[in-house]
Amino acid sequence: MSTSSHMETENGSTNGVTNFFDLQRMPHIVEALDRNQKIQPDILHVIGNTPLVKLTRIPKDEGILCDIYAKCEFLNPGGSVKDRIAYRMVLDAEQRGVLIPGKSVIIEPTSGNTGIGLALAAAVKGYRCIIVLPEKMSDEKVNTLKALGAEIVRTPTEAASSDPDSNIMVARRMAKEIPNAVVLDQYNNPCNPLAHYDGTAEEILWSLDDEVDMVVIGAGTCGTISGVAHKIKERCPKCIVVGVDPYGSILAQPEELNKSDVQFYEVEGIGYDFLPRSLDRSVIDKWVKTDDHNSLQMSRRLIREEGLLCGGSSGSAMWGAIQAARSLKAGQKCVVLLPDNIRNYMTKFISDQWMEARNFKKVIRNDKVWWWEHLVTDELFQAVVSISNKSTPLEALDKLKETRAPLLTIVNDSGSIVGVFTADNARQRLANLSGSINESLDKFTVKKFYKVDLMLKPTLGQISRLLDITPYVVVVKSEATSQIRKPVGMITSNDLLIYTAAETKHLNGK
Ligand SMILES: Cc1ncc(COP(=O)(O)O)c(C=O)c1O
Structure with missing residues (x-):
């Protein structure tokens, strides 16, 4: 018999306290700040007590008058702010007898960082741990979890x-x-905001002697912002609490719970399509909406200009802080919380090619080859074979065999591309993920693949940069009046080399 969330079984209480945000009355089991301990009993005791670092370059460049301080949560042992709540939830559940060492199995849906925090606690304490996370989240997080x-x-x-x-x-x-x-x-557990009420907020207040004018925090489950805000409002009521929420999420606009506002965005860990119980809007004074472009550019600046090896949502929070802190005067203090670590994104926004592929950064110029700025023409790419998304994986395999194509493009009823079928991915699903060939084609569909749209006039240089990070680029042609993107070809390094070599010969022969 499974024990599901204690919140479901115990009506939202931690050791008998019933109001979710009655944080003052909850049991405070976080240890007091001790900076004198030379040796820690285990890595879990290193969670928290992260440094508050004054930013020197970005605020000045942006013409900000107040001081901005970064709360470096990316320096937690698991690499994120979520180590705090993972450890707090485990301690609480153990105290209540819900988690039993050697017996219980921890299962958690997460965007990765809570999972890493829980897996860290599970590794040290000896629990089996199963993490359920969306495909969007980086492979780096998955590999850390597996390790x-x-x-x-x-x-x-x-x-x-x-x-x-x-x-x-x-x-x-x-x-x-x-x-x-x-x-x-984490969405329904009061230990989530409580970890920040007792820990993160206390540390911020300690570092700044209770003199804080603004805190800026990204919102995911909202445990961080709600917990920090509750404590800050008690001790420093004049402080403005700013929430940062990406476009595509509804956390900042609950009045018009408009599902059409829900869209894909790249930044991980912030934003949701529902309102978690750990969100208390009454303690948040202001919201800033952010987009991927500004967020990820800002993360790169935090790394490059301030030396802070942080992740994408840190850039969102910092970009939000720059907007909000324009209202503060010289001498005032703004704290921005940087939730996670660069390690999670080494093959994502840290890669120039990844940024360029999404138009978050201009493709570099390369004068060493004549063809860099030339446009893609249909002589460059190979034709693709398409199958309907209603086909079965067996039919797709037969088609691969019959056509000897390197991959198949999968299209919907309108002929628009929905994904790619490759032998490599099918093998991985069957061999590594215990998939079955009798599952639907959707389970065998590669949805993360690189494509260029002929209508946007892609250059050979752009293709070459993409081929640095992917074995193939799919060429599509979009229709101006609809969302339809028809696959028309694919390009590999082989195609690019053969084409440019032939053109070079042709040019030299002239
Ligand atoms: C990278 C990152 N940033 C921000 C957040 C948001 O924190 P919270 O869930 O406390 O709102 C998370 C949460 O998982 C995260 O992983």
Whole structure:
């Protein structure tokens, strides 16, 4: 029999306290700040007590008058702010007898960092740990989780939180099937805001002697912002609390719970398509909406100009801080929280090619080859073979065999590309993920692939940069009046080399 979230079974209480945000009355088990301890009993004791660092270059360049300080949560041992809540939820559940060492299995739906925090605690304490996370989240997070011994279940990014295929629903279902499973449930667990009320906020106030004019924090489950804000409002009521929420999320606009506002964005860890219980809007004074471009550019600046090796949502928070802090005067103090670490994104926004592929950065110029600025023409690419998304994986395999094509493009009823079928991905699904050839084609569809649109006049230089990070680029042609993108070809390094070599010969022969 599974033990699901203690919140479901105990009506939102931690040791008997019933109001979710009655944080003052909750048990405070976070240890007091001790900077004199020379040796720590285990790595979990190193969680928290992160440094507050004054920013020197970016605020000045942006013409900000106040002081901006970064709360460096990326320096936690698991690499993120979420180590705090993971450890706090585990301690609380152990105290209440819900988690039993050597017996319980921890299952958690997460965008990765809570998973890493839980896997860290599970590794040290000896729990089996299963993490359910959307495909959007980086492979770096997945590899870290695996190295910590966690088992991973991936779910489709596009599944809404209420969809049976979402990470939240899959985790719930698994908790019913796996004996002794416990979902600590960061969305509904008061230990989430409590960890920040007791820990993060106390540390900020200690560092600045209770003199804080503004705090700027990205919102995901909203545990960080709600917990910090509750403590700050008690001790420093004049402080303005600013929430940062990406376009595509509804956290900042609950009045018009408009699902059409929900869109894909690249920044990980912030934004949701529902309002978590750990969000208390009454303590948030202002919201700033952010986009991928500004956020990721700002993360790169935090790394390059301030030496802070942080992740994408740190850039969102910093960009939000720059907007909000324009209202502050010289001598005032603004704290921006940097939630996670560069390690999670080494193949994502840290890669120039990855940034260029998404138009977050201009493609570099390269004068060493004559063809760099030339436009892609249909002599460059090979034709592609398409199959309907209603086909079966067996039919797709037969088509691959019959045509000897390197890959198939998968199209919907309008002929618009929805993904790619490759032998490599099919093998991985069957061999590594215990998939079955009798599953739907959707399970075998590669949705993360690189494409260029002929209508946007891609250059050979652009293709060459993409081929640095992918074995093939799909060429599509979009229709001006619809969302339809028809696949028309694919390009590999081989195609590019053969084409440019032939053109070079032709030019030299002239
Ligand atoms: C990278 C990153 N940034 C920000 C957040 C938001 O923190 P919270 O869930 O406390 O709102 C998270 C949460 O998972 C995260 O992983």
